[in-house]
Amino acid sequence: xxxxxxxxxxxxxxxxxxxxxxxxxxxxxxxxxxxxxxxxxxxxxxxxxxxxxxxxxxxxxxxxxxxxxxxxxxxxxxxxxxxxxxxxxxxxxxxxxxxxxxxxxxxxxxxxxxxxxxxxxxxxxxxxxxxxxxxxxxxxxxxxxxxxxxxxxxxxxxxxxxxxxxxxxxxxxxxxxxxxxxxxxxxxxxxxxxxxxxxxxxxxxxxxxxxxxxxxxxxxxxxxxxxxxxxxxxxxxxxxxxxxxxxxxxxxxxxxxxxxxxxxxxxxxxxxxxxxxxxxxxxxxxxxxxxxxxxxxxxxxxxxxxxxxxxxxxxxxxxxxxxxxxxxxxxxxxxxxxxxxxxxxxxxxxxxxxxxxxxxxxxxxxxxxxxxxxxxxxxxxxxxxxxxxxxxxxxxxxxxxxxxxxxxxxxxxxxxxxxxxx
Numbered sequence: 001x002x003x004x005x006x007x008x009x010x011x012x013x014x015x016x017x018x019x020x021x022x023x024x025x026x027x028x029x030x031x032x033x034x035x036x037x038x039x040x041x042x043x044x045x046x047x048x049x050x051x052x053x054x055x056x057x058x059x060x061x062x063x064x065x066x067x068x069x070x071x072x073x074x075x076x077x078x079x080x081x082x083x084x085x086x087x088x089x090x091x092x093x094x095x096x097x098x099x100x101x102x103x104x105x106x107x108x109x110x111x112x113x114x115x116x117x118x119x120x121x122x123x124x125x126x127x128x129x130x131x132x133x134x135x136x137x138x139x140x141x142x143x144x145x146x147x148x149x150x151x152x153x154x155x156x157x158x159x160x161x162x163x164x165x166x167x168x169x170x171x172x173x174x175x176x177x178x179x180x181x182x183x184x185x186x187x188x189x190x191x192x193x194x195x196x197x198x199x200x201x202x203x204x205x206x207x208x209x210x211x212x213x214x215x216x217x218x219x220x221x222x223x224x225x226x227x228x229x230x231x232x233x234x235x236x237x238x239x240x241x242x243x244x245x246x247x248x249x250x251x252x253x254x255x256x257x258x259x260x261x262x263x264x265x266x267x268x269x270x271x272x273x274x275x276x277x278x279x280x281x282x283x284x285x286x287x288x289x290x291x292x293x294x295x296x297x298x299x300x301x302x303x304x305x306x307x308x309x310x311x312x313x314x315x316x317x318x319x320x321x322x323x324x325x326x327x328x329x330x331x332x333x334x335x336x337x338x339x340x341x342x343x344x345x346x347x348x349x350x351x352x353x354x355x356x357x358x359x360x361x362x363x364x365x366x367x368x369x370x371x372x373x374x375x376x377x378x379x380x381x382x383x384x385x386x387x388x389x390x391x392x393x394x395x396x397x398x399x400x401x402x403x404x405x406x407x408x409x410x411x412x413x414x415x416x417x418x419x420x421x422x
Contacts, residue, residue, distance in 0.1 A: 027316075039202040041341050049334035050341070051202040053193060056209020058329060061284065063322025064221045065090065065293070068276030069300025070307070070314045071228060072117075072269035077309060078232060079265030080245035081128055082135040082413040085142030087297030089120035089270040093277025095150040098288035099157075101174030101281070109174055109282050110217070110275065117274015118267050120146055125266040129259055132415045143297075151290050169290040177283055180219065182211040215283045217275075222315075224272070229311040241265055245409035248416045258416060273297060299325075299391060308406055325391040335382045335390065343372035 035051070042048040049055055069086045076083035096116030101109025120142055127138040151169065158171055189208035193201050232238035241261045243251040248258045276296070281288045299321050306320075307313025327335050346369035353362035 035202055035206070036199060037341060037344060039199045041337060041344065042196070042202065043198060045337050045340065047333060047337045048196055048201070048205070050337060051205045053190060053205045053208030053212050055323075055326065055334070056206050057213055058326035059319065059323040060209065060218050061215065061322070062326040062329075063318040064215075064218055064279050065276035065284075065296045066300045066303055066321050066325070067221055067225065067315060067318030068272045068279070069297045070302075070304040070318055071225060071300075071311070072121075072272035072276075073301045073304040074307075074309055074311065074314055075228065075232075075241075075265045075272065076121075076269035077304070077412050078242050078245045078409055079262045080248060080409060080411045080414060080416065081125070081262055081266050081269075082139065083121075083124060083266060083269050084136060084139035084298070084301065085120065085124050085146075086139075086269070086273045086300060087293055087295065088139075088142040088144070088146035089117040089124075089273035090277035090280075090293045090297045091147045091150055092116035092120045092270075093274030094281040094292050095154065095171075095277075095288045096274065097278030098171045098174055098281040098286075101278075101286075102172045106175050106177045106282050110177075110278050113278025113281070114271040114274045117277060118271040120274070121267040121270020122263075124270065125263045129262045129266070129416075132417060134415070135413050147290075150288070154288065154290070171281075171288040173286040174282055176286060177216055179213050179215055181213055186212045215279075217279050217283050221275070221279075224275075225311050225315050232311075242409070244416075245411055248411055248414075249420060252418070259418060262416075273300075276300070295392070305406065305408075309408055321391055321394060324394045327390060328387045332381055332384070332387060335387050336376070336379070339372055339376045339382070343369050343376060346372065 038051050042051065069090055072086050072089070073083055093113035093116050097109040097113030099109070100112030124138055124142055127133045127141075128135050154169065154171060186208060189204045189211070192204035193208055195201055232242060240251065240256045241264070243254075243256060244258045244261045244265075252258050277293060280292050280296075285292070300318070303317030303321055304314050306317035307315070327338065346365045350362045350365035350369060353359075353365060
């Protein structure tokens with residue numbers, strides 16, 4: 001039976017029940033529905049910021065560090081190693097990226113950031129794969145160790161660079177990386193967007209954000225996500241790596257060097273997280289600073305879980321979290337409009353749940369929707385602390401909604417010792 005067909009599962013009564021996977025036509029239909037909803041709300045409120053090209057570009061930029069951390073988690077966990085040390089590896093990437101960008105050039109900084117994260121991944125692999133330490137314990141230790149080392153080295157190494165912008169918790173600025181725009185197409189879409197036509201201008205705004213003022217690292221991140229899919233699902237290398245996360249004992253019996261593939265996956269995991277960190281210190285800012293990652297490594301893990309350990313789902317999750325994260329950098333009124341969008345979406349969700357006779361979830365959705373409507377119509381703006389907390393709230397909500405369909409690798413997080421199946 002192919003993966004596109006329905007998977008039959010036994011219900012408590014013994015009858016088989018179908019559990020369908022989201023297909024691309026369904027995903028595209030949901031995207032189209034979301035665009036119609038955003039467009040309608042934009043017409044009602046006369047605020048079209050949520051689908052503007054500037055908002056989409058900002059969302060893509062904010063999604064890069066989250067997506068790269070999530071991609072790192074995907075590689076690691078597909079090989080059976082839980083990596084909650086991604087936050088620490090991102091910090092290594094921010095420090096090494098800024099260091100390489102300042103001393104040499106920003107392109108070298110990207111490579112240095114990936115190498116810094118890869119070293120963190122190597123440390124995690126040695127601790128978990130070779131010595132068999134609990135994966136969570138190792139990840140927590142890395143999240144404590146690497147930021148401390150980077151902060152200490154920054155204070156020592158850059159103490160003589162105050163005249164060029166460095167400080168006690170900040171490195172000197174590096175040169176910027178280039179941005180790309182498709183000149184003719186960008187201006188044409190911008191012109192259509194400015195007319196605020198129903199749906200047409202919103203589509204133009206979304207497409208315009210994809211071709212206007214994009215950092216080369218955003219494009220690189222998209223290429224890496226697509227390449228990871230082909231590497232892990234369309235090659236013998238990927239099949240062997242994933243077998244180590246599903247059943248390492250069986251993989252070993254077939255001649256797979258489980259330790260080698262786990263090492264490669266975890267080192268690659270750190271390199272991707274390091275690239276996300278380098279983006280923060282070379283593109284989002286042009287310097288390293290203490291606390292720069294702001295928990296994006298953990299949000300990346302949430303995006304990976306939301307995406308069900310698949311690159312496509314990860315990209316959607318990173319885009320969602322990046323969209324909410326970018327709202328705090330733009331017009332605060334757009335966050336207030338987003339409340340109305342979510343309230344209407346919850347009404348539609350409640351109607352769908354009633355159609356499926358899921359009465360309890362329908363009531364919960366209706367109550368949440370009513371609360372959001374009251375919030376929207378009784379306020380004029382959203383307070384700054386709530387805007388800042390939006391990405392973290394969305395993380396919790398999305399994980400709670402996605403928990404019913406998750407399917408992690410079977411041996412994910414398990415301690416594996418060579419020859420244990422004999």
